[in-house]
Structure formats: C-alpha cells, structure tokens
Amino acid sequence: xxxxNTPEKRGDFHGGIHPEQNKLQSTMESSAQARMPAKLVLPxxxxxxxxxxxxxxxxxxxLKGQKIASADGYVSAPVHAPTxxxxxxxxxxxxxxxxxxxxxxxVIETDGCDKWIEYKPEQDYTETNPSxxxxxxxEAGVVGLGGAGFPSFIKLNPGSQKKIKTLILNGVECEPYIxxxxxxxxxxxxxxxAGARIMRHALQADACVIAIEDNKPQAYESICKAAEGIDGxxxxxxxxxxxxxxEKQLIQVITGKEVPSNGLAVSxxxxxxxxxxxxxxxxxxxxxxxxxxxxVTITGAAVKRPRNLEVLFGTPIEELLEQxxxxxxxxERLVMGGPMMxxxxxxxxxxxxxxxxxxxxxxxxxxGLDRPVMPCIRCGACxxxxxxxxxxxxxxxxxxxxxxxxxxxxxxxxxxxCGCCSYVCPSNIPLVQFYRFAKGAIWTQEQEQKKSDQARExxxxxxxxxxxxxxxxxxxxxxxxxxxxxxxxxxxGAKMAEKMRDEAMSxxxxxxxxxxxxxxxxxxRVQARKKGTATKPDQAADAAAAVTPPKGDVDKKDGSxxxxxxxxxxx
Amino acid sequence: MLTSILALSALALVxxxxxxxxxxxxxxxxxxxxxxxxxxxxxxxxxxxGFPGCRPYAxxxxxxxxxxxxxxxGGEATIHALADLxxxxxxxxxxxxxxxxxxxVAFIDEQTCIxxxxxxQACPVDAILGAAKQMHTIIESECTGCDLCLPxxxxxxxxxxxxxxxxxxxxxxxxxxxxxxxRPDSRLEASA
Ligand code: SF4
Ligand code: SF4
Ligand code: SF4
Ligand code: SF4
Numbered sequence: 001x002x003x004x005n006t007p008e009k010r011g012d013f014h015g016g017i018h019p020e021q022n023k024l025q026s027t028m029e030s031s032a033q034a035r036m037p038a039k040l041v042l043p044x045x046x047x048x049x050x051x052x053x054x055x056x057x058x059x060x061x062x063l064k065g066q067k068i069a070s071a072d073g074y075v076s077a078p079v080h081a082p083t084x085x086x087x088x089x090x091x092x093x094x095x096x097x098x099x100x101x102x103x104x105x106x107v108i109e110t111d112g113c114d115k116w117i118e119y120k121p122e123q124d125y126t127e128t129n130p131s132x133x134x135x136x137x138x139e140a141g142v143v144g145l146g147g148a149g150f151p152s153f154i155k156l157n158p159g160s161q162k163k164i165k166t167l168i169l170n171g172v173e174c175e176p177y178i179x180x181x182x183x184x185x186x187x188x189x190x191x192x193x194a195g196a197r198i199m200r201h202a203l204q205a206d207a208c209v210i211a212i213e214d215n216k217p218q219a220y221e222s223i224c225k226a227a228e229g230i231d232g233x234x235x236x237x238x239x240x241x242x243x244x245x246x247e248k249q250l251i252q253v254i255t256g257k258e259v260p261s262n263g264l265a266v267s268x269x270x271x272x273x274x275x276x277x278x279x280x281x282x283x284x285x286x287x288x289x290x291x292x293x294x295x296v297t298i299t300g301a302a303v304k305r306p307r308n309l310e311v312l313f314g315t316p317i318e319e320l321l322e323q324x325x326x327x328x329x330x331x332e333r334l335v336m337g338g339p340m341m342x343x344x345x346x347x348x349x350x351x352x353x354x355x356x357x358x359x360x361x362x363x364x365x366x367x368g369l370d371r372p373v374m375p376c377i378r379c380g381a382c383x384x385x386x387x388x389x390x391x392x393x394x395x396x397x398x399x400x401x402x403x404x405x406x407x408x409x410x411x412x413x414x415x416x417x418c419g420c421c422s423y424v425c426p427s428n429i430p431l432v433q434f435y436r437f438a439k440g441a442i443w444t445q446e447q448e449q450k451k452s453d454q455a456r457e458x459x460x461x462x463x464x465x466x467x468x469x470x471x472x473x474x475x476x477x478x479x480x481x482x483x484x485x486x487x488x489x490x491x492x493g494a495k496m497a498e499k500m501r502d503e504a505m506s507x508x509x510x511x512x513x514x515x516x517x518x519x520x521x522x523x524x525r526v527q528a529r530k531k532g533t534a535t536k537p538d539q540a541a542d543a544a545a546a547v548t549p550p551k552g553d554v555d556k557k558d559g560s561x562x563x564x565x566x567x568x569x570x571x
Numbered sequence: 572m573l574t575s576i577l578a579l580s581a582l583a584l585v586x587x588x589x590x591x592x593x594x595x596x597x598x599x600x601x602x603x604x605x606x607x608x609x610x611x612x613x614x615x616x617x618x619x620x621g622f623p624g625c626r627p628y629a630x631x632x633x634x635x636x637x638x639x640x641x642x643x644x645g646g647e648a649t650i651h652a653l654a655d656l657x658x659x660x661x662x663x664x665x666x667x668x669x670x671x672x673x674x675x676v677a678f679i680d681e682q683t684c685i686x687x688x689x690x691x692q693a694c695p696v697d698a699i700l701g702a703a704k705q706m707h708t709i710i711e712s713e714c715t716g717c718d719l720c721l722p723x724x725x726x727x728x729x730x731x732x733x734x735x736x737x738x739x740x741x742x743x744x745x746x747x748x749x750x751x752x753x754r755p756d757s758r759l760e761a762s763a
Binding site: 045095097098099101103373430433434436437439440441443444445448451452453454455456458459461462 | 698736737745
C-alpha cells in the first residue's frame with residue numbers, strides 16, 4: 001500500500017507553460033443532472049474509427065441503454081439510446097466538429113420515463129477472462145473520455161507478447177477551464193478505483209498509478225481515501241504544468257521513459273487511460289450499464305452559473321447553457337474542449353457527444369481577440385516551451401510557405417498541437433493553425449499520390465492490352481486471308497479446333513451486327529421512355545443524334561474488342 | 572498432321588513476335604526526366620492538356636514542346652511541383668486548357684444504362700465494370716474523374732458527381748490570420 005506518498009519524480013519533459021487556470025468558477029458547486037431534453041441527436045461517429053451502423057428503424061420505441069447502432073469493424077464503437085423514447089429520424093445532422101459538417105445521426109424523441117433496458121452486471125470480474133471483459137467494454141460503447149474518443153477495449157489489449165508494467169490513470173486535467181475529471185474524482189472516487197482494478201485485471205498490469213495535479217487537492221484527497229488498502233495502486237500528486245496531461249508527456253513524468261517518436265506507449269509497457277473512462281468501465285462491468293452519459297463542464301465568462309453537469313449524449317448544448325444561466329448576447333465564441341486544444345462550434349444547437357468534456361461560452365474580452373497578429377520577431381520563446389523540443393518557428397515558416405517536405409524534416413508530425421508555442425508567441429501568431437493545415441495538406445497529398453500511382457498503373461496496363469488485342473486481330477485477319485487447306489479429316493483435332501474457332505469468329509461478327517441493331521433499338525426505347533415521362537426530351541434527341549454517325553463505325557474489330565473488354569472487366 | 576503442327580508453330584511464332592514487339596513498344600522508357608515529370612502529373616488521363624494522356628504530356632514537357640501550365644486537374648499544385656522540378660518560373664494555369672475544378676467521380680444511372688460497353692472502351696483506367704447488355708457500374712475508387720466516358724454514352728446515363736467532403740476527408744484550411752511578413756533571410760535560417 002503506497003498511496004498518497006510525496007510525488008516521486010521519475011522524469012520530466014521540456015518546456016510547458018502555466019496558463020491562467022480558470023478552474024475555480026466551475027467547481028464552486030457540486031455537479032448536477034442535466035435536464036432531459038425533448039429530443040436527442042446522436043451522431044453515429046462519436047469516436048475514432050469507423051462510424052457505427054444503425055440497427056433500429058424510424059418509428060421504433062427504444063429503452064434507455066438499448067443498443068441502437070453497432071460497431072462497424074474493429075476500430076469502432078456502438079451507440080446506445082441515452083433514454084427511453086421513439087426513434088424519429090436517421091439522417092444527416094450538424095455535428096460538433098471543427099469542419100462544421102453534418103453526419104449521419106439518430107434522433108430520439110424522449111418519453112420522459114427514462115426506463116432502462118434490462119441489464120446484467122458481471123458477477124465477479126476477477127473470475128472473468130480479460131478478453132471477455134474487453135468484449136463487454138466494447139459492447140458498452142466505452143471510448144476514451146479524455147477527449148480523443150479512441151475505443152477503450154483496444155487499449156486494454158496488451159497483445160500477446162507484451163507485458164504491461166504500468167497502467168496510468170490520467171487525472172491530470174491540465175488544460176484551463178476543464179473540471180469534469182476533477183468533479184468526478186471528488187464525487188465518485190469509488191467508481192474510478194473500481195474501474196482501475198478492472199482495467200488492471202484486463203491488462204494484467206503490474207502496477208497502477210493515478211496521476212493528479214496539485215491544483216486539485218480535494219480530488220487528490222478523495223481518491224487517496226478510496227484507494228486506501230489496495231495493493232499496487234499509487235496516487236501521484238504532481239506540480240501543475242501544461243501539457244502534463246498529454247499522454248507522452250505524462251508517461252515521461254511518471255515512468256521516466258520516453259515513448260518513441262512514432263511508437264505507441266504499449267511498446268514500452270505502459271498504458272494510459274483517463275479517470276472518467278475508468279468510471280465508465282466500472283459501470284459497464286459492475287452494473288452492466290453501457291455508456292449513455294458523461295460529465296461536462298459548462299463554463300466561460302458568458303455563463304453566470306458555471307458548473308459540471310451529468311449530460312445524456314445527444315443533448316443540445318443550448319439547453320445546458322440555459323440551465324447554467326448563460327448570457328447569450330455575451331458569447332463571442334463557443335468552444336468545445338479547452339481553450340488550448342479545443343475548437344470553435346458553429347452553432348449552439350449541436351449535441352453533446354462522447355468526447356465533449358467541456359463547453360466554454362467565451363466573451364470577447366476573455367478571448368483577447370483584440371491582440372493583433374504581427375510578424376515573427378524570431379524571439380525563440382516558442383522553442384523554449386515546446387514539450388516535444390521542436391522548433392516551432394521553423395515549422396511555422398515552412399508550413400506557411402507550404403514547403404511541406406521541409407516542415408516534415410523538422411518533425412512536424414511529432415507536434416502534439418498543444419498550443420504552448422502560440423500561447424507564448426509575443427506576435428500572437430496562430431502557430432498551431434499553421435501546423436494543422438500543413439498536416440492535413442500532407443495527408444491529402446499522400447492520398448492523391450497513391451491514387452495517381454494507381455491510375456498510372458491501370459492506364460499503362462490498359463494501353464498494353466489494347467495494343468496487344470489490336471495486333472492479335474491483325475494476325476488473325478492475315479491468317480484468314482491466306483488460302484485454306486482442303487477439308488481436313490474428321491480425326492484431325494487441331495484442324496477441328498481451328499474450324500470451330502473460325503466459326504465462332506464469324507458468329508461473333510454477326511453477333512456484333514446484331515448488337516449494333518440492339519443498341520439502336522435500346523436507344524429508341526430509352527428515347528421513348530424519356531419522351532413518355534417528358535422529363536428530358538431534348539437530351540434524348542441529342543443522344544439519338546450523337547449515336548448515329550460516330551457510333552455507326554463500330555466495326556467488327558471494335559465490337560469484338562468491346563466484347564473482350566467486357567469479359568476482362570467482369571473477371 | 573503436318574499441317575496442324577505447322578499451323579500451331581506458326582501461331583506460336585506470330586504471338587511470340589507480337590508479345591516481343593509489345594514489350595519493346597511499351598517498355599517504360601528509361602528517360603528519368605520524363606519519369607520525374609510524369610510522377611508529378613495527376614494521372615487523370617483526361618487529355619485536357621492537349622495530349623493523349625499524362626505521359627505524352629510529360630514527354631512533351633521534357634522535349635520542351637509544351638508549357639508546364641496545361642494540366643487543369645493538377646492545377647496550381649502541379650504547376651508549382653513542375654516549376655520546382657525543372658527550375659522554371661511557375662505560370663498561371665492556361666485558361667485554354669480549362670479551369671481547376673472540384674474533384675468528381677462518374678456515376679451511371681443503372682436504370683437507363685443499356686449495356687452498350689461504349690463507356691468501357693473510353694475509360695482510360697478500366698474503372699467501369701460491366702458486360703454487353705448488362706448494366707455497367709463505376710468502380711468509384713478507380714475513377715479519375717476524366718469525363719471521357721460521357722460523350723460516347725448513347726443514352727446520356729453517366730453523370731459526374733462532386734466528391735462530397737465528410738469528416739474523414741475534411742482538412743484544416745490555411746489560417747486566415749496570417750501575419751504580414753516575409754520569409755526570414757537565409758542567414759537566419761541557417762543559424763536557426
Ligand atoms: S514565439 Fe512567435 S515571434 Fe517568437 S520566434 Fe516563435 S513564432 Fe516567432
Ligand atoms: S503545438 Fe506543437 S510545436 Fe507548438 S509547442 Fe506544442 S508540440 Fe511544440
Ligand atoms: S490534363 Fe493533366 S491529368 Fe489530364 S491528361 Fe493532361 S496531364 Fe493528365
Ligand atoms: S469512369 Fe469515366 S470519368 Fe471515371 S475514369 Fe473512367 S472514363 Fe474517366
């Protein structure tokens with residue numbers, strides 16, 4: 001039993017910043033249940049991986065916790081009904097995503113009964129084998145609740161050969177404003193600890209460390225109390241610094257080991273999960289309840305009563321703001337996530353999804369929008385704070401000039417988009433925006449390159465085939481013209497074959513003629529149909545005009561090549 | 572018996588020659604410059620550059636018979652890449668060749684398709700599946716959006732559809748708030 005010991009400092013990361021916390025506002029009162037809205041809009045893509053596939057129909061009644069969309073493939077997660085009600089639509093709805101695009105969603109009209117489906121708790125998880133546990137967690141739709149939304153069961157699979165030494169539970173919550181993990185640790189430490197034990201069992205991990213920053217003394221107290229008497233569980237209190245909660249940085253601080261540049265934490269025997277995810281896993285295993293709600297911080301200077309709410313997925317953000325007494329006219333920007341890594345939302349009616357940890361209704365003053373963007377003065381402040389030890393200034397120049405290969409040479413893809421560099425930049429340059437742009441552009445280029453290589457190959461293959469066929473036909477024609485030998489004896493197999501081939505050829509030639517007639521007839525039919533429906537009569541006429549002169553010369557050879565073409569196509 | 576042996580040997584010889592000839596005729600030329608230029612072209616094979624495909628255009632550029640600004644599907648990005656490669660000044664896209672437009676894929680209205688195979692013959696990358704008198708379908712992932720299958724269709728059942736942006740294909744745009752400054756000079760760059 002070694003909880004609550006003084007921070008045992010193993011490692012450290014470079015740089016980092018101490019932005020204004022702004023966490024106090026939303027922790028003044030305890031969390032509350034969000035009001036039940038009339039309608040829930042549930043996007044099918046709330047996680048990393050493939051979108052879920054709906055398994056219900058419009059008009060169907062569903063119960064709380066009923067699976068309404070199942071995972072499509074390995075990296076995917078199912079979606080469950082957050083309350084009882086009726087499915088009223090399955091269509092594209094705007095989603096909370098930086099693009100402002102719409103995506104396929106299921107809409108539930110709530111009936112107010114909030115009636116659960118029958119669920120079955122797992123009796124004793126220690127008796128259950130890890131792969132079965134992972135399966136329950138997968139079926140419960142649990143994804144990383146820290147913000148990334150990666151399906152949790154995958155990160156609970158150590159793989160056959162790897163031994164997991166440390167399971168880290170991330171309660172760092174280093175980004176300003178966000179307090180949902182803090183609140184959960186204060187109010188539900190038992191669920192988190194129980195979840196941690198399940199995860200440890202699933203991973204067969206040697207030890208578990210729960211990491212908390214020293215700006216959350218209450219959470220630390222409460223977790224320590226809950227962890228008392230549990231072997232191999234350590235609670236680490238760490239000095240507050242941003243971005244300590246970023247996975248690679250946290251692992252470095254806790255274990256003293258560095259995750260390789262393009263490698264995963266598992267490769268050094270470490271797995272990292274969020275504390276909220278642990279609580280969700282506890283509910284999935286001990287209670288048998290799938291993931292249907294989460295804690296969301298509603299804050300920002302435009303909110304008069306900032307606090308944390310337990311919110312059903314699909315709840316419109318405007319209802320939450322209303323419940324927290326928002327001054328709508330004060331909102332300059334609505335942000336999902338924190339001020340450092342979050343993104344602006346285009347609309348207050350967007351739904352809360354599995355990865356929504358925080359909503360900030362920010363005022364103009366709060367955002368500091370009035371600070372003008374100025375030229376880079378090459379002060380080097382950005383490089384001093386970069387936790388990955390990159391050269392943000394160089395990355396900026398090259399991304400800005402669209403010199404992507406040079407940006408990559410400066411390890412653009414190691415950038416975790418933490419925003420430390422933009423934060424300290426005295427010229428207020430939106431550095432991270434340039435990096436995001438450059439990364440996206442490089443991905444697009446790579447995809448296009450792949451596609452054009454494929455097209456080149458197919459085009460070259462086709463040219464070769466067309467030419468080969470032309471030569472073959474020429475050879476056959478030449479052969480036909482040559483005088484034929486006299487009638488062969490019936491026993492001569494080769495001659496028989498040749499004769500049959502000739503016959504087949506001439507049959508095909510006449511077939512081609514017949515087909516030409518058929519095309520004409522079909523065109524006429526389509527024309528007639530189009531005229532009949534009177535939709536596009538002139539187009540049909542055009543088609544007819546177009547077909548007669550040029551298509552007339554579909555001569556024998558082209559016809560047979562077409563037949564061959566199509567044969568090869570179907571293969 | 573002898574005739575059949577002769578006939579077969581003759582056939583074998585003819586085909587052998589054909590294949591040999593094809594191998595020589597279509598051997599990927601060893602000209603590294605043409606290769607490099609071709610690698611920059613989008614391979615849409617649409618012919619808008621005025622050449623029957625990307626490779627002929629690459630050959631023309633290599634022979635200095637064509638400008639680098641004639642490929643609308645590649646647009647600005649391709650022109651810049653070619654300018655870089657050949658150490659030339661980038662030119663604006665020649666409007667005579669067309670304008671850069673959104674990426675599209677062909678779509679066949681299967682109700683109207685009469686299965687004539689004419690579009691199959693036109694498609695430069697074999698992206699259309701179908702046999703005579705069967706309705707045809709486009710393999711979306713292979714279609715380059717070259718438009719070449721549209722004119723031959725006698726019943727006008729092929730339509731070009733813009734590729735829809737979704738969450739997976741969406742990428743962050745170029746930042747709007749760009750500071751008003753120029754490149755650092757090389758001295759600073761080298762010292763950085
Ligand atoms: S902090 Fe800003 S001004 Fe200073 S070097 Fe970096 S980008 Fe330039
Ligand atoms: S955003 Fe990227 S470059 Fe900037 S400090 Fe963070 S990791 Fe470094
Ligand atoms: S215009 Fe561009 S894509 Fe089209 S054939 Fe010419 S080089 Fe290829
Ligand atoms: S299907 Fe049509 S548009 Fe697509 S590549 Fe083939 S000919 Fe071009």
